[in-house]
Amino acid sequence: ELKVEQNPLFLSMQEGKNYTIYCNYSTTSDRLYWYRQDPGKSLESLFVLLSNGAVKQEGRLMASLDTKARLSTLHITAAVHDLSATYFCAVEGGGADGLTFGKGTHLIIQP
Amino acid sequence: DADVTQTPRNRITKTGKRIMLECSQTKGHDRMYWYRQDPGLGLRLIYYSFDVKDINKGEISDGYSVSRQAQAKFSLSLESAIPNQTALYFCATSDFGVPGSGTGELFFGEGSRLTVL
Numbered sequence: 001e002l003k004v005e006q007n008p009l010f011l012s013m014q015e016g017k018n019y020t021i022y023c024n025y026s027t028t029s030d031r032l033y034w035y036r037q038d039p040g041k042s043l044e045s046l047f048v049l050l051s052n053g054a055v056k057q058e059g060r061l062m063a064s065l066d067t068k069a070r071l072s073t074l075h076i077t078a079a080v081h082d083l084s085a086t087y088f089c090a091v092e093g094g095g096a097d098g099l100t101f102g103k104g105t106h107l108i109i110q111p
Numbered sequence: 112d113a114d115v116t117q118t119p120r121n122r123i124t125k126t127g128k129r130i131m132l133e134c135s136q137t138k139g140h141d142r143m144y145w146y147r148q149d150p151g152l153g154l155r156l157i158y159y160s161f162d163v164k165d166i167n168k169g170e171i172s173d174g175y176s177v178s179r180q181a182q183a184k185f186s187l188s189l190e191s192a193i194p195n196q197t198a199l200y201f202c203a204t205s206d207f208g209v210p211g212s213g214t215g216e217l218f219f220g221e222g223s224r225l226t227v228l
Binding site: 004009031033041042043045048050088090092097098099100101102103104 | 146
């Protein structure tokens with residue numbers, strides 16, 4: 001059974017600081033996805049990582065994938081309040097089709 | 112208009128009632144999914160469908176059924192709703208298999224918030 005673990009699950013940080021969210025998964029997979037969810041809203045796709053060593057960047061967010069370590073990171077640089085949201089990683093695989101999601105990281109960025 | 116549309120967006124019902132959540136999409140994707148979101152638990156897969164003749168159970172299918180009426184329509188039913196089915200439900204499509212662009216990414220509807228009293 002595929003398990004996807006994110007940490008931390010809750011993070012409060014100050015504007016201007018850097019931080020990293022980690023996503024570990026338990027079985028082999030070459031595809032990993034990051035989503036953002038604002039309160040009461042749907043999930044918005046942030047990054048699609050399709051191979052070992054993949055790195056994607058958008059603004060202050062950068063995601064990477066190490067399939068050998070079964071680890072993806074979402075790095076936040078010089079955080080701003082608008083990045084406050086819940087971030088989910090999701091992995092393809094695990095028997096059933098569809099993606100298996102982590103529990104999400106609830107990120108609060110304070111001025 | 113949204114590419115993936117869910118109705119109703121909010122529904123309050125009573126224990127034992129039958130409820131249907133509907134999903135339609137204009138993305139032309141073959142693969143469609145129903146997920147459930149509970150606070151602190153992330154999203155869990157209920158059912159998925161590769162086409163109108165292919166329906167598959169996900170991680171938490173007990174108490175739910177689905178119908179794929181057409182490529183664009185995928186409905187989720189609760190035959191006899193119970194309070195622990197109170198949750199936010201998401202329909203999604205996948206571009207997996209789309210020539211030249213399919214990445215397996217999921218595209219979500221806006222969600223249907225269901226409360227069972």
